[in-house]
Amino acid sequence: MAGLRRANREYRREEAAPSGVTLPTPDVRLTGPEGEPDLGELLGALPLPAALADPLVGPDGTVRDFVAVAVNPAGLRYLHQRSALRRDRTPGRRLPAGDVFPGLVTAELLTDLTRVLRTGEPTPGIEVRWQVRRAGGRVERHTDLLTVHRLGSRLLMVWGTSDLARMARAAQRIARVGWGEWSLLDGVTQSSGGLRDLLGLAAGDPSPTAADLLDRVLPVHQPRLFDALRLLLETRDPVDVELLLRVHRGVHRIRLVAEAVGEDQGPVRGVRGVLQNITELSESRRRVRHQQEEIERQSRRADAEEAVVRRLQDALQPRISARMDEAGLRTAVAYRPTEGLVGGDWYKVRALPGGPALIAVGDARGHGLDAVALMSTLRHALAGIAYTGASVEEMTGWLNEIACDDGPESTATAVIARYFPPSRLLRWVCAGHLPPVLLGDGPPRLLAPAIGLPLGVLPGTGYEAVETVLQPGQTVLLYTDGLVERRDRDIDDRLATLLAVLGEHPPGLPPQSLVDQVVDAMSGPFSEDDATLLALRLAG
Structure with missing residues (x-):
């Protein structure tokens, strides 16, 4: 916090008396209302890397760039870890965002930032890529998810690494699994992207409720699901059941492994489950069973033929x-x-x-x-x-x-x-x-x-x-x-x-x-x- 306060004080002094560094000055000053909260304090309270940026507007009224005015300590640490920030470019001075975040700000990102500034609608998460050159010429690539909100006349940019999230989503897609949690108190549903992919939901579709999942289960397997859920609610023991579900591409065999959500001695507040599409695995098992049965039939036939031939040969x-x-x-x-x-x-x-x-x-x-x-x-x-x-x-x-x-x-x-x-x-x-x-x-x-x-x-x-x-x-x-x-x-x-x-x-x-x-x-x-x-x- 002390470092953030120092950076904020330097920023204010620079506003009052510009230093020798020549920086572009916006033709239109967009400032917040009188008595707005100390944004520096709010920025420092965020656990994720974050930065405040002012728009740089040209004579024609279009936003040409954004000027970084403050970066929180988490952001400074993250930038130094990425080797994307030189020590002579430490924020606290009004610098173009492209100087603070080299390789991050692109024309496409600038368009997204301008849209947030104009409409006030935050971005759900823009995937941005860093390219960092290490010592010896080695190049590293990193992927982040950048979320942008409008705060008055400024933009609040919050980012964090999306590598784990991206790999988790990819792992769910490869393994054809997804997870969800369904509250029994207020009906709130949380689900992973993998579950949405598994059910064939579009990006804008709401998370599937428990009723939605039940409607997808074929009638022949609904009693099986009811029995499993009743056992889970009565005993709090995890359940493992295979079901036939209707998805966008037909009927698939889904494995559901679920557990109860709630305190050990308290009532069950919800159900947390992992679903896996095992259609191909089930078909492979069926083919293996068929092949094993065929091998056993052929073996029995060969044994019978050999026994007949042996008796015939002994007789001959x-x-x-x-x-x-x-x-x-x-x-x-x-x-x-x-x-x-x-x-x-x-x-x-x-x-x-x-x-x-x-x-x-x-x-x-x-x-x-x-x-x-x-x-x-x-x-x-x-x-x-x-x-x-x-x-x-x-x-x-x-x-x-x-x-x-x-x-x-x-x-x-x-x-x-x-x-x-x-x-x-x-x-x-x-x-x-x-x-x-x-x-x-x-x-x-x-x-x-x-x-x-x-x-x-x-x-x-x-x-x-x-x-x-x-x-x-x-x-x-x-x-x-x-x-x-x-x-x-x-x-x-x-x-x-x-x-x-x-x-x-x-x-x-x-x-x-x-x-x-x-x-x-x-x-x-x-x-x-x-x-x-x-x-x-x-x-x-």
């Missing part, structure tokens, strides 16, 4: 005939399905009456019911044509025709073999399949195949057989690609790994133990395809 997988011992062969098989995927692996081992034994391993393309159906077709067809006494070349050719007739997607690989006990001869055909492995004296090795096209690729394809004479104690291993193929590994590397794994097992290991251990070692916990390993050991 053959039992190895005990008569294979009569042919001098000990046989064993290990099958590992892929978790969640049932593939088309199949095998056939049968001792035919009075003739050679039938041995086959194959892999139908794909997974699921289609693969199981093709696998079943090929296996049963092979079981029938084996009794014709046809050679393995002919049988493989017939299977190829069956697969071709089944459709372009019905392809498979296979090794088809006949074993002749008297000569210990194994005649086999490779239809796009991986070659067998021979175990015996020396390290495990791959048998050299005469590779033909997979089944179902080209009608009329011919196949060539390979003949291998087995020695007592030797073991032949037939397998599907799921045992060795991996997406990130070369097939030759994986075949080398298979041979290395087989070489680690003792020669006399029982066939069933051998296939089980090899499948476990090669498949791992995350198999990408089902795997089958069939062992044939000639008794020694």
Whole structure:
């Protein structure tokens, strides 16, 4: 206050005896009436930055500028914080407003100030921008809200930072929220700009009353709102309720969180609430729930399909005939399905009456019911044509025709073999399949195949057989690609790994133990395809 009084005294002395500073003098002196209150004292009582300004009127009667005559202490502090006021320009002297507030006074602002002076109607808040250059050339920008009132022949300018208010309004808009407080005593309503935006109100529309909000609630949700308000008034506990409201762009889903206003032990004087437009959030949740339900339906369907396929596959997988011992062969098989995927692996081992034994391993393309159906077709067809006494070349050719007739997607690989006990001869055909492995004296090795096209690729394809004479104690291993193929590994590397794994097992290991251990070692916990390993050991 002392600083303000000094500035006011200097101003009055300057009025009586002008200093050496040359300042423009208005052609028309606009002064207040005699005995007006000490405006300096009133100015100092304002907690917000404020200034008094006189108009500077030209010969034609138009206002050309405004002269700052006094700034309160809050204004001085604010100006110094903004670095917008030089020490040699401290108010207390009649200075043009543009000198006191550099960068603030613009032609547009001058028009607004002139209108207030002419009409006496205060401004609701003019957004003005400061541009302050700091040391080192760094530029800062600040935004203020300037409110202007006419006091007699002068203007009272009150300003304050609007950054927080502007950011709060922006935050409400971004989050689509707004708040309001409704008095139960006198019906007075206070609301934020965000609430007005949320309800689609125009700038000049009055704040929405409690009745206005109630009218916007759809009838189907009005009982829900009544129950929530009754609970709030009776218990004073906050309430949280979702409502459907009519707004300017249709019906939106609004979340209302409200609390009671009043003393702890006194009556409820009002209701304070925050409203949030959750239409998009609710729709997103609905879509997520729908997707989750669809995923669950698909999962149940997949589980049911897998269960059916598993039962079907178990029923279709053959039992190895005990008569294979009569042919001098000990046989064993290990099958590992892929978790969640049932593939088309199949095998056939049968001792035919009075003739050679039938041995086959194959892999139908794909997974699921289609693969199981093709696998079943090929296996049963092979079981029938084996009794014709046809050679393995002919049988493989017939299977190829069956697969071709089944459709372009019905392809498979296979090794088809006949074993002749008297000569210990194994005649086999490779239809796009991986070659067998021979175990015996020396390290495990791959048998050299005469590779033909997979089944179902080209009608009329011919196949060539390979003949291998087995020695007592030797073991032949037939397998599907799921045992060795991996997406990130070369097939030759994986075949080398298979041979290395087989070489680690003792020669006399029982066939069933051998296939089980090899499948476990090669498949791992995350198999990408089902795997089958069939062992044939000639008794020694």
